[in-house]
Amino acid sequence: MWSRRSVVDYGLAKRAAVRSLRSGRVSTADVCDAHPYLLRAARYHGEPTDRICPVCEKRNVTNVTYVYGDQLGKATGRVKASSELAAMAREYGEFRVYVVEVCQGCSWNHLTVSYILGTGEPPDHTDSARRRVPER
Incomplete structure (x- = not known):
């Protein structure tokens, strides 16, 4: 996407969590929550997705x-389709996007990526400011 910026990929954290599970340092209940x-x-x-669950x-x-x-108002915190x-x-x-992968079988979940989208321009408050001030 053309305006995608400040991308944070959590792949290393995911691999560390799976490695900790497989080595016995954490239990399935700790990561499938x-x-x-x-x-x-x-x-x-x-x-x-076509990605298999790393746990089950x-x-x-x-x-x-x-x-x-x-700027999203009531839409903030909502689930959106990537389309x-x-x-x-x-x-x-500007708004931030968080993508979480979830296994509906074993309840594994992990934040995979976050990034910022938007035009990068500050919100235009001129119309709302004009409406609030009564004309004389």
Whole structure:
């Protein structure tokens, strides 16, 4: 996406978590602890992937994409389809995107990537400022 910036890839953290699980330093219960709301979001709003779950190795993980930003208003904290992000990036100055992979079988979940989208321009408050000041 053209406006994608400040990308943080959590792949190293994911590999460390899986390595800790396989070495016995942490239990399956420690890493397979998805909140019921996250599992529900994955089921109804998530996007299927072709990546197999690194824990149970039985099901493919599902990506759940959340958006956060002051300019989003009531839409902040909502799940969005990746197809909606391009239009949002043209409409808003800046918002952060978080992509979480979720296994609906064993409840594995891990933040995979976060990044900022948007035009990079500050919000235009001129119209709202004009509406608040009564004309004389």
